[in-house]
Every structure is written in structure tokens, then in C-alpha cells.
Amino acid sequence: MIDGKRLQVWVEYHGREKRMDVTLAPSGVSKPKTPLLSSPLDLSSIVNSEMYVGFSSSTGALISSHYVLGWSFKMNGQAQELTLSRLPKLPRLGPKKKSRLLKNGLPLVLASVILAGVSSVVYFVRRKRKFAEIVEDWELEYGPHRFKFKDLYVATKGFKDKELLGAGGFGRVYKGVLPTTKLEVAVKRVSRESKQGMKEFIAEIVSIGRLRHRNLVQLLGYCRRQGELLLVYDYMPNGSLDKYLYNQPKLTLNWSQRFRVIKGVASGLFYLLEEWEQVVIHRDVKASNILLDSGLNGRLGDFRLARLYDHGTEPQTTHVVGTVGYLAPELTRTGEATPCTDVFAFGAFLLEVACGRRPISQSSTDVILVDWVYSFWRKGDILEAKDPNLGSDCVADEVELILKLGLICSQSEPEARPTMRHIVQFLEGDIPFPRMSSLRLSSGIAFSHRTGFDEFAMLYTSSLNNKFSHSSSAEASLLSGGL
Missing domain, CATH: 1.10.510.10 (Transferase(Phosphotransferase) domain 1)
Incomplete structure (x- = not known):
């Protein structure tokens, strides 16, 4: 209504009596026994066996807005009552007041934006260095067998201890979920100090990645970064x-x-x-x-x-x-x-x-x-x-x-x-x-x-x-x- 408060409306059609009742009450008040509107109405020529139920509204001489915050529908019985506390609030009505902060603190806001921009640049430069990888020409032929370190870092939540599956002389194994495919994987971090024979080693890793058998753990690929080798396998729960x-x-x-x-x-x-x-x-x-x-x-x-x-x-x-x-x-x-x-x-x-x-x-x-x-x-x-x-x-x-x-x-x-x-x-x-x-x-x-x-x-x-x-x-x- 014009006071901007929420209302409850019950619209009921009685098929046998061919009567439409409309009952109105403020929010939080129980349904009144006497309807606001009760009128004989035969809908038999209008209602089909399958129909859509919806809402429509129209304004009067003044500009107004109508909102449906919640509704409940029932055929041949009493509709379920709404939980009013779970309904959304009405949007703010009337013109917004001008923010004093915007008026008086504009220079401070601009300074903060500039500082944030500089910080972002520094952050992204450091992040790029953190995940930097060197991909040599001979590795390009292996294509999808090489994973990005960034993807494995995100998948394992930064190689956190809570994702650790096991550790030994070979390195540490972490559980991960690849960010793009959502595939569960096991990521093994293998330390390889020497680069001698790395090309041949990677070639064998990629060849083994082509093995397909139901009783072999699938080796999905590898990642190489700063002398460290990471192997990616299917996760075994x-x-x-x-x-x-x-x-x-x-x-x-x-x-x-x-x-x-x-x-x-x-x-x-x-x-x-x-x-x-x-x-x-x-x-x-x-x-x-x-x-x-x-x-x-x-x-x-x-x-x-x-x-x-x-x-x-x-x-x-x-x-x-x-x-x-x-x-x-x-x-x-x-x-x-x-x-x-x-x-x-x-x-x-x-x-x-x-x-x-x-x-x-x-x-x-x-x-x-x-x-x-x-x-x-x-x-x-x-x-x-x-x-x-x-x-x-x-x-x-x-x-x-x-x-x-x-x-x-x-x-x-x-x-x-x-x-x-x-x-x-x-x-x-x-x-x-x-x-x-x-x-x-x-x-x-x-x-x-x-x-x-x-x-x-x-x-x-x-x-x-x-x-x-x-x-x-x-x-x-x-x-x-x-x-």
C-alpha cells in the first residue's frame, strides 16, 4: 500500500460454489475469517487441464511499484503457509541521499585506488615469477601431457599439508582437484637435482602416459619447474x-x-x-x-x-x-x-x-x-x-x-x-x-x-x-x- 509496508493476500477459488475470495492482511497477521472481496465466478470455461500460474499488475494514476516477495500454491486444499522471516526485504524506496564520504572523501578514495593499482601490479609481477616455467622446444611436441604449475598449485590448494597423501624418499604426494575439469588427481613432487637425461626421462614419462589398462594407475602427465618434477596420476580413494x-x-x-x-x-x-x-x-x-x-x-x-x-x-x-x-x-x-x-x-x-x-x-x-x-x-x-x-x-x-x-x-x-x-x-x-x-x-x-x-x-x-x-x-x- 502507499505506506510501503508488506501485505499478505489469499486468493481462493471454490470450484463447487463457483466463487472467488480475496483476503488481505498486514504482514505477520493471521488470515482474517472474512474475505475483503467475495464474488461469484465461473471459471470452468477458462481453466484447462494444464495451465501456467503467474502474476500481473497495473498501476493507477500515480507511479508505483509492485513486488511479489513470496508465494505458495495448492490445488484442492490449503496452500502451505509462508515463513515470513525468510522472505527478502523490500527494496529501498525514495531517492537516495548523497554520500558524505563521496563528497568529502573523494581525494582519499582516489589515493586509495592509485595505491591499490600499484599493489596489484607488484602482486601480479611476483605471482608471475612464482609460477614461471621454462618450456624448451623439445617439450612442445608433448602437448597436453605437460601441466601448468599454476593449475597444480591451485588444485592442491598450494600443496598444503592437509592435502598430503603420503611422503617418502621419492618425494611427497598430494591430493588435488584440477580447476578446469574438476578431475581428482594425485600430484607427486619428485626432486631431480640433475638435468642430465631430462629429455629422455620426459620422453619415457609421456610414453608411459599412453598406457591404458584397468589395473594400472593412469599417469596423466608431468610438470617441470625450477629443477623440480611433478607427476600427475589418477586419484585412488x-x-x-x-x-x-x-x-x-x-x-x-x-x-x-x-x-x-x-x-x-x-x-x-x-x-x-x-x-x-x-x-x-x-x-x-x-x-x-x-x-x-x-x-x-x-x-x-x-x-x-x-x-x-x-x-x-x-x-x-x-x-x-x-x-x-x-x-x-x-x-x-x-x-x-x-x-x-x-x-x-x-x-x-x-x-x-x-x-x-x-x-x-x-x-x-x-x-x-x-x-x-x-x-x-x-x-x-x-x-x-x-x-x-x-x-x-x-x-x-x-x-x-x-x-x-x-x-x-x-x-x-x-x-x-x-x-x-x-x-x-x-x-x-x-x-x-x-x-x-x-x-x-x-x-x-x-x-x-x-x-x-x-x-x-x-x-x-x-x-x-x-x-x-x-x-x-x-x-x-x-x-x-x-x-
Whole structure:
């Protein structure tokens, strides 16, 4: 009304009586019993089965404004009452008074604007230096594989500690959300003091970024800034496998979940070593590098030590890298990482998943896991080596298969270990796992092919040939040397 205060209006149409009632009251007052306007009105010829409900208004002789602050509508019943305290306020009516600050403080305002402008220039110059990157010509060909440091800085909220997922000798890993795509990622900051070989290293990183497999953590790209290397991966919400084996016993995985993880990692390694266009040697297969997605599926991650070479060529000798307990014995002699060295590490991984123990215990009396499992096998009760947290709720045949397969993969002779292709076939039940006999320890750390594995190799070859008589001659010659 002309006093500018809020009003409430109830508009009600009674279909049976064919009557329209309009009731008016000030804001905050209950609905009056007597309507302001009540008139007979037949809307049957106007109302359709589907219609729009809205508002319209018109002014009188004077200029006026009309506002609808809230409304409630109901067919065949009482409309819900409005919560008046939640309604917006009426806009300010009448001409605005001139600000005394604008009139008297204009010089001060102008000075503040100039000062703010200078401060902004200084801020943006410093910010540009902070996020400055040098992109060399050879990096331009890698295109989308290189991320801007600014984007990763924003994604991780400035690499704040609350976004930290883990830390170690390799660097620190942070959770982030990319500002443009809103994709959750894990950003690993790897310190690389030397620039020697950076071009080759980045080339391998980009090549690994083209790997596509459901059991590999996707490497999305990299960022290089001031001698620091940042690697960007898919984010795995359930973290690494080792925390379910050691650090949090109340969250241990059951056998079905562990067996699915083992088969998934085996499938991913088979893809890396035999199926992809190049041979990818991971060089650091272990439980802490197996990450679990939202469905607790195992994915092999951390490719910072990986090396690539073409199929049919020999890998180059390099310095020994990896983790103690997973290193194949031949690495100390040749420094040559091969598919066989990854198989050895996978064997150690099999045993730690099945036993819930690290390859080398960190107690006062060091216990080597493969020796410990072997001692149970020699006594004829290898299942006693399984993780006690598994209880009786596990498939004994599957556990026994994993323990025995872990022993076979841990042989000191590279040629005596099975290939990843055969490991996958064992796990899927496509080929039988033959009887093991006469295995002996060699140097206290691995099994020797020359001291008792010949019988197993011959039994394996015989059983394989009986089941797959159509095997190629190349495969037969490989098997004749032992797995």
C-alpha cells in the first residue's frame, strides 16, 4: 500500500460454489475469517487441464511499484503457509541521499585506488615469477601431457599439508582437484637435482602416459619447474594396499578381495611386459605401489623407475634401483632389469599378500619371507604360512596356489621363473599347476634351478604339452628350459 509496508493476500477459488475470495492482511497477521472481496465466478470455461500460474499488475494514476516477495500454491486444499522471516526485504524506496564520504572523501578514495593499482601490479609481477616455467622446444611436441604449475598449485590448494597423501624418499604426494575439469588427481613432487637425461626421462614419462589398462594407475602427465618434477596420476580413494596388510589390522582385506587384487596386478604386469607396443619394466613392484580404487580393485602405480625398450631387443644395463626384498639376485651382478626381475618382485608381492608379512621382517631377528614360507612347504603344510587375519574364511586351494606360485617366481635363476603370461593362466585356471618337489634354497635368499628344480620344469612342460598339443615351437622351446 502507499505506506510501503508488506501485505499478505489469499486468493481462493471454490470450484463447487463457483466463487472467488480475496483476503488481505498486514504482514505477520493471521488470515482474517472474512474475505475483503467475495464474488461469484465461473471459471470452468477458462481453466484447462494444464495451465501456467503467474502474476500481473497495473498501476493507477500515480507511479508505483509492485513486488511479489513470496508465494505458495495448492490445488484442492490449503496452500502451505509462508515463513515470513525468510522472505527478502523490500527494496529501498525514495531517492537516495548523497554520500558524505563521496563528497568529502573523494581525494582519499582516489589515493586509495592509485595505491591499490600499484599493489596489484607488484602482486601480479611476483605471482608471475612464482609460477614461471621454462618450456624448451623439445617439450612442445608433448602437448597436453605437460601441466601448468599454476593449475597444480591451485588444485592442491598450494600443496598444503592437509592435502598430503603420503611422503617418502621419492618425494611427497598430494591430493588435488584440477580447476578446469574438476578431475581428482594425485600430484607427486619428485626432486631431480640433475638435468642430465631430462629429455629422455620426459620422453619415457609421456610414453608411459599412453598406457591404458584397468589395473594400472593412469599417469596423466608431468610438470617441470625450477629443477623440480611433478607427476600427475589418477586419484585412488582407498590408498595403497600395504596399509590393509600391515598398518591397520582392523581393515584387512578378506581373501576374495586379496585374490582379486592379485589377479588384477598380474593382468596389469602381463600388459606391461608382453602386450603393449613396447616392453615396460616397472622395477618397483610391491604392495605399497599397488593402489586400490573405489571398488578395492588393485592398480599398479608409481612408474618413476620404469624403463622401456622395444620387443626383440636387449634392455640396457643401468644402476640397481628398487626396494630391498623385491630385488632379483641377478640385478646385483648385471644391473640389467628384465621381465624376469619384475616376475621376481611379483613373487615377493604374492607372498606378502598371502602371508600378511613383509619380504624381510623389520624385527630384531631378520626373517626372509620366502625362506619362512619354504620351511612350511618342506614340512608339507604350506597353508600354515597364510595370514592369520584371514581365518578360515578363505579358499584353501587358491591360497595354496598363491603361496606356491610365489615360491616359483622367487627362483634365483631368471630362466626358471614363469612368464607373466603363464602366471595369468595359472591364476585363471587355464593351465594346471603341476606338482612341486625337491626344491632347495640357494644362498638363503632364493631357489636354485640347478639344485632340484629340473623335476618341476619337466613336469610342467609335460602337463602343458598334454593340454595344449597345438603350442607353437617357439613356446615349446621356451618351456623346455624351465619356467
